[in-house]
Amino acid sequence: NSVNGPALVYRNDATAPRLAVRLKGKPPNTRGVGAKIRVLGGPVPQSQEMICGGRYLSGDDFIRVFAAGHETNVLTIEVTWRSGQRSIVKVARANRLYEIDENVAQAIQHPKSRPPNPPTLFNDVSALLKHLHHEEDFDDFARQPLLTRKMSQSGPGVSWCDVDRDGFDDLLISSGRGGRTGAFRNNGRGGFEAFSGARFDAPEDRDQTAAIGTPHTLVVGSSNYEDGLVSGHAARSYSLSATNVFDDLPPQPSSTGPLALGDVNGDGELDLFVGGRVVPGRYPEPASSLLFRGARGKWILDTEASNVLKRVGLVTSAVFSDIDGDGAVDLVLASEWGPIRLFRNQSGKLVPWPPGLFSTPRNPNISFLSQLTGLWNSVAVGDFDGDGRMDIVAGNGGENTSYQSFLRQPLHAYFGDFNGDGVFDVLEAGFDSSSGKIVPLRDSLVVVRGLPQLAARFPTYEGYGKASAREIVGTPTGVQELTVNTLQSMLFLNRGTNFEARPLPLEAQLSAVFGIGVADFNGDGDDDLLLAQNFFGVDGMTSRGDGGRGALLHGNGNGTFRTVSSRESGIAIHGEGRGVAVCDYDGDGRVDVCVGQNGAPTKLYHNEHAAPGLRVRLKGLPGNPQGIGAQLRPVFANKTLGAARQIHAGSGWLSQDSAVQVFGSRATIDSLSVRWPDGKSTISKVPPGAKEIEIETSGALQVRR
Known part of the structure; x- marks a missing residue:
């Protein structure tokens, strides 16, 4: 239906084999709305859902059409009804309309219930x-x-x-x-x-x-x-x-x-x-x-x-x-x-x-x-x-x-007071392969709201669309550029x-x-x-x-x-x-x-479900009592070293982790090597069965638990 024009009707003259499905549901849903239809044996597996309305102020005929591939293909139609029942047509042929009745559908045999999910970490x-x-x-x-x-x-x-x-x-x-x-x-x-x-x-x-x-x-x-x-x-x-x-x-x-x-x-x-x-x-x-x-x-x-x-x-x-x-x-x-x-x-x-x-x-x-x-x-x-x-x-x-989509080449940000009005402007831009130019990433309506003088320089969408970011910014003094x-x-x-x-x-x-x-x-x-x-x-x-x-x-x-x-x-x-x-x-x-x-x-x-590790505290000097900046490394019985860990105050996004370190391990930790913030190194023997220890700058170790 055209706006301010006559309605248009188009006939489909394609000759490729196809298959149509119409549903006869139980009252009051006699059209089978919400049922899912799956067709196998064609060029690819296909599925559609029977809908009512859903188009712009419009609705389709209650028939669903599928590609059959070749006229000799033997197709299978599966319908899963809203009631949970299922209908199957095992030998369906091309170029036919199948009407499938929910009254003869069969209940779905559900598999045995799955075991419960394991507990989360x-x-x-x-x-x-x-x-x-x-x-x-x-x-x-x-x-x-x-x-x-x-x-x-x-x-x-x-x-x-x-x-x-x-x-x-x-x-x-x-x-x-x-x-x-x-x-x-x-x-x-x-x-x-x-x-x-x-x-x-x-x-x-x-x-x-x-x-x-x-x-x-x-x-x-x-x-x-x-x-x-x-x-x-x-x-x-x-x-x-x-x-x-x-x-x-x-x-x-x-x-x-x-x-x-x-x-x-x-x-x-x-x-x-x-x-x-x-x-x-x-x-x-x-x-x-x-x-x-x-x-x-x-x-x-x-x-x-x-x-x-x-x-x-x-x-x-x-x-x-x-x-x-x-x-x-x-x-x-x-x-x-x-x-x-x-x-x-x-x-x-x-x-x-x-x-x-x-x-x-x-x-x-x-x-x-x-x-x-x-x-x-x-x-x-x-x-x-x-x-x-x-x-x-x-x-x-x-x-x-x-x-x-623009990162085949770097993104650009041009910034400065483009029009001398005292407002700091920024224009993001990227490479457009069709024009070979660095172009603005935002349309003219948005950019003109921030830079009203552009309305006179680029009165048409076409003119704006053909301009590079540099042409839009112009040549004011003090314009700078950053890239990503x-x-x-x-x-x-x-x-x-x-x-x-x-x-x-x-x-x-x-x-x-x-x-x-x-x-x-x-x-x-x-x-x-x-x-x-x-x-x-x-x-x-x-x-x-x-x-x-x-x-x-x-x-x-x-x-x-x-x-x-x-x-x-x-x-x-x-x-x-x-x-x-x-x-x-x-x-x-x-x-x-x-x-x-x-x-x-x-x-x-x-x-709640990790393997428990060894808790380690450092006792540093008075100006740095937690040993911020120290590096710890576990030593195993075979003298191999584990991954290093550093204590820090401030990282990530505006955050700080605990200074108490937890060392997990696939093997028993024999000792801990510590390089302190002043560069001094110590090695401390870890007593068997210790769950939490504290190490001093001298290397002396105290078992807290």
Whole structure:
């Protein structure tokens, strides 16, 4: 039926053999609506469902037609009725209409019931917290109309930290503006109760970012992205040995993002990295990050290191780890519209380090890690091939987006004040093979709303469609450009002076990866990954990223992973996963995990079926009592070494894992080798039957259980 025209009737004159089926159902469903029809023996197996309506203001005849292939083919028709009964026509011929009556259908013989599914590795115990992340809506697009994603929906971060210093790690979950920090005391018996007091009861006037801490100090990031004011504080520092709060981290033009602690200068006190996430109203202009030196409970700005970190990029994640194996912690950063950046620690100074890269078949011209640019969200470290060197795992934007079809060549982001109106503009673009040009990824209606002057320059869709991105941007001064050449979440295996890039399994690519939990979740001695996924804060022309459910990847010990189904793992996270933090919170030798969701309930998973491992605490020096930055490695009876493990404070997406390590193993651990943050090494004999031990800097070992 044509709009404002006569109806059109078309006769099908095709002569290929076919078969038609009409159903005669039991009243009142006499047409068999909802029945499924399957035809076998034709060119391919075919199936259709009998429907009523379902077209645009229209409905079909109640006949279903199937291809017969050849006139001599003997066909089988199977009808599964809504009642659960089945009709079968075993010798059907081409070019015939078969009417099948439900009254003579037979009941389906169901197979014997399947055995119940085995118990899952994790049990969802989120009801122990009953926590909902608070997120106030903010219109990012009013300030920058050409943004494609929100910066204001970043939280929450998740951290395990012994706030009350009773020996049990407590749980902290950052809040959005107007909400309160989720602070839960671990009662040591597998349960939690909310903390109360001035530290956590007051509503937050800004979005919190990461919360990281030691037995002495808790630092919580504070983002000025929404108000854009260079006032207040970049982070709030709490003394855990007293009740005072001191705001001694000054405000910065760049909004605070990730936080990380590490002893950079080797003085025995932890230093603080404050990542610059974005310059408010000027996305994606590179932001500046800062380093503060720890000095007896105070934070002193390290101007030399901060100059190195000036305009380092849109930093989304940070971790201190000894990547080059020299005993000093290096700095690893993830950045959006940028690379994974490494800063080598040379005599207490951070120096940019571009290690080599190989095994990137999609990017054969890339030979350095700094050349592999992405929409990187997160970084974490672990020894995934058991060679004693720290490998890097990085979460990216994923391959299940509209960007992917343009990645035969790099994506581009042009940014600046294109029309001199004081609004910072950004135009994303990609290579169009039909025109051979770099063209905008968004249609003219969207772009013209942000750049009204384009309506006069490109009055027709055709003119806009033929223009390159550079022609649309024009030639204003100060226009800058960033590129992205991969959206794969990846593992970078440490080969000494180079890294080997390996994409993570398919399930990790179905949506953007944010939080990364690294632990031996099944207790087999090989570190695994738990990834938090999804992002919904997109503009009206972009599909939200909701293809992930939280991916559990079991490590094979050789740099490869096996995806674990949610039926086996018990992990199912359908919202916007953000921070991931791991901790054996009930002390049973199995690693549990907490996952934050933006504007949704926090997920807590209790590990119930892993093989129990050995719990290990370090007792460090007064300025670093948990031994942050130390590397541990199990030694077996045959003198072989297991995979290395480093203790860190801050990694993944705005999160912090427990400093208590759990070592699973296929063999009995004979001793533990520890390289302490000051470079000193010790080897401690593990008594048979020990479940939890504490090791001092001298190597002395105490059995706690």
